Amino acid sequence: MSGILVVLEQWEGRVRRVGLEACATAVRLGHGPVSAVAFGAGAEAVAEAVGGLGVEELLVLPDTPFDRYSSDAFAEAVAEIVRQGEPSLVLFGATAFGKDLAPRVSGLLKAGLASDVTGIDPDGDDVAITRPVYAGKALQRVRIVGTPKLVSLRPNVQPVGAGGGPVARVSRPAVEVGAPRAVVTGTERNDETVELTEASRIVSGGRGMKASENFRLLDELAAVLGAAVGSSRPVADEGWVPHSYHVGQTGKVVSPDLYVAVGISGAIQHVAGISNSKCIVAINNDPDAPIFKVANYGVVGDLFQVVPALTAALKAHLDAS
Amino acid sequence: MKIAVLVKQVPDTATRIQLASDGSGINTAGIKWVLNPYDEFAIEEALKLRDQHSGEVVLVSFGPARVEEAIRQGLAMGADRAIWVSDDGVADVDYLGRAQILVAALSQEADWDLVLVGKQAVDDDAAQTGPLVAALLDWPQAMVVLGLTVDAAGRRITATRELEGATETVELTLPAVLGAQRGLNVPRYPTLPNIMKAKRKEVRHTSAADLGLDGAQLTADRRVVVEGYQLPPPRPEPKVLTGDPAEAAATLVKLLHNEAQIL
Numbered sequence: 001m002s003g004i005l006v007v008l009e010q011w012e013g014r015v016r017r018v019g020l021e022a023c024a025t026a027v028r029l030g031h032g033p034v035s036a037v038a039f040g041a042g043a044e045a046v047a048e049a050v051g052g053l054g055v056e057e058l059l060v061l062p063d064t065p066f067d068r069y070s071s072d073a074f075a076e077a078v079a080e081i082v083r084q085g086e087p088s089l090v091l092f093g094a095t096a097f098g099k100d101l102a103p104r105v106s107g108l109l110k111a112g113l114a115s116d117v118t119g120i121d122p123d124g125d126d127v128a129i130t131r132p133v134y135a136g137k138a139l140q141r142v143r144i145v146g147t148p149k150l151v152s153l154r155p156n157v158q159p160v161g162a163g164g165g166p167v168a169r170v171s172r173p174a175v176e177v178g179a180p181r182a183v184v185t186g187t188e189r190n191d192e193t194v195e196l197t198e199a200s201r202i203v204s205g206g207r208g209m210k211a212s213e214n215f216r217l218l219d220e221l222a223a224v225l226g227a228a229v230g231s232s233r234p235v236a237d238e239g240w241v242p243h244s245y246h247v248g249q250t251g252k253v254v255s256p257d258l259y260v261a262v263g264i265s266g267a268i269q270h271v272a273g274i275s276n277s278k279c280i281v282a283i284n285n286d287p288d289a290p291i292f293k294v295a296n297y298g299v300v301g302d303l304f305q306v307v308p309a310l311t312a313a314l315k316a317h318l319d320a321s
Numbered sequence: 322m323k324i325a326v327l328v329k330q331v332p333d334t335a336t337r338i339q340l341a342s343d344g345s346g347i348n349t350a351g352i353k354w355v356l357n358p359y360d361e362f363a364i365e366e367a368l369k370l371r372d373q374h375s376g377e378v379v380l381v382s383f384g385p386a387r388v389e390e391a392i393r394q395g396l397a398m399g400a401d402r403a404i405w406v407s408d409d410g411v412a413d414v415d416y417l418g419r420a421q422i423l424v425a426a427l428s429q430e431a432d433w434d435l436v437l438v439g440k441q442a443v444d445d446d447a448a449q450t451g452p453l454v455a456a457l458l459d460w461p462q463a464m465v466v467l468g469l470t471v472d473a474a475g476r477r478i479t480a481t482r483e484l485e486g487a488t489e490t491v492e493l494t495l496p497a498v499l500g501a502q503r504g505l506n507v508p509r510y511p512t513l514p515n516i517m518k519a520k521r522k523e524v525r526h527t528s529a530a531d532l533g534l535d536g537a538q539l540t541a542d543r544r545v546v547v548e549g550y551q552l553p554p555p556r557p558e559p560k561v562l563t564g565d566p567a568e569a570a571a572t573l574v575k576l577l578h579n580e581a582q583i584l
Contacts, residue, residue: 110417
């Protein structure tokens with residue numbers, strides 16, 4: 001194998017987008033051939049999606065015990081594939097899957113892992129790595145010593161180019177693992193909402209929303225934008241929205257193209273969690289709210305007037321284009 | 322149940338991070354140090370399990386002398402005792418080194434049923450300690466746990482994990498390592514009597530050397546080396562719109578389309 005191995009997260013033949021970002025990154029780094037590994041039913045079906053990005057070989061482990069996620073068996077399998085193929089670099093997505101799996105592989109191989117990486121570039125035979133710390137209030141430059149080097153990539157940061165064509169080879173590696181001791185017995189997917197950490201657009205509400213039912217205004221704006229809905233921490237703590245909405249240092253750290261902060265004053269923990277957004281729009285009636293300091297665009301005004309007006313203006317814009 | 326909770330002391334999330342003048346680290350002057358917020362969920366869950374199944378809750382922490390304050394906070398929440406591993410001579414170890422030290426501390430005692438950790442520490446945000454400790458102990462693990470139940474015999478745990486746009490149920494055999502996510506519980510506040518009681522609880526002080534580890538070797542064996550820090554690039558000056566909401570909204574849409582080019 002040598003080169004770079006990408007560990008994909010897939011279900012029913014669908015690859016999580018960060019897996020594609022990892023494949024594109026691996027090809028961009030130019031450190032030898034790129035292989036990918038996929039687990040579970042539907043693993044072969046990802047061949048087309050990743051082949052188009054330049055992945056040469058897809059390793060699949062579709063059968064028991066890999067039909068259900070288990071951190072111990074999956075980590076053993078990745079470790080064994082790495083021992084057999086000796087890639088210099090192994091890329092994961094820094095999702096719940098990758099964050100569970102990658103450090104366990106690191107422990108098994110005694111190999112260094114840089115997690116939740118936002119910057120990765122070739123540096124001779126090595127890679128130069130940057131990762132946010134303190135939820136993005138600072139950036140850390142790290143070097144991984146020895147091989148293999150393990151890296152998990154933050155979703156929504158690395159570009160994915162277009163392409164076409166299946167991978168050159170699909171193979172089934174021979175790996176033996178022990179009986180899994182942490183086995184997934186059920187998964188409940190909510191396909192209707194866009195996941196915040198993967199969303200390219202987010203509309204978030206804070207205390208200025210005044211009440212749970214007013215989030216309806218944000219739902220309407222989000223629907224027009226195709227955005228996910230998030231919140232500041234106090235609003236989630238109050239129970240106006242589920243905890244999973246909470247964006248910030250102790251919630252979700254997001255990196256969308258567009259982040260619309262509505263009625264959010266901009267506490268330092270919230271600002272840290274959105275600092276990687278490409279464009280931030282703030283809507284607030286307080287012109288001195290700290291959120292305006294990090295925003296690209298701000299609207300000072302009553303959100304109960306501005307948000308419906310923005311929804312209407314966006315609708316008109318999209319209908320016209 | 323005998324439960325260990327791995328706790329870390331971190332800068333308060335309200336901290337404005339500034340760098341040391343040479344960029345080798347952050348400027349720690351004036352920082353308020355607190356118990357890692359996710360560790361509070363881990364401690365709370367350990368206390369609830371102890372109350373249901375009896376047993377004890379032991380905090381294990383690695384770091385300089387200041388971490389005792391975080392340990393005392395956890396003891397004031399209700400943990401029974403603590404082990405503090407000082408970072409003398411091993412302050413610069415990497416994630417694997419830290420996990421090896423914590424595992425060595427755990428291995429001084431037998432009969433652990435469960436190790437709880439916060440899903441990540443809000444300083445380096447690496448989220449590695451839980452799975453690393455599990456791998457080194459060869460125990461099963463589940464991170465980002467939102468709910469858990471232990472069976473009556475105390476042999477198995479059913480945990481709910483938060484995924485992107487999904488929740489997952491995981492069955493684990495004990496002993497195991499679990500990482501606590503916000504939403505798992507509501508951590509209790511230490512009461513004044515419990516704060517007083519915590520001052521008399523046992524905090525056993527140990528070191529890497531006491532644990533039979535060679536600090537110089539651990540440091541030399543680092544697989545991840547931090548080369549430096551920088552602040553994120555400054556954000557551009559904002560364009561702020563005021564006045565009639567409908568006009569402001571229409572102008573904003575134009576700016577997002579023509580200037581930011583994201584519509």
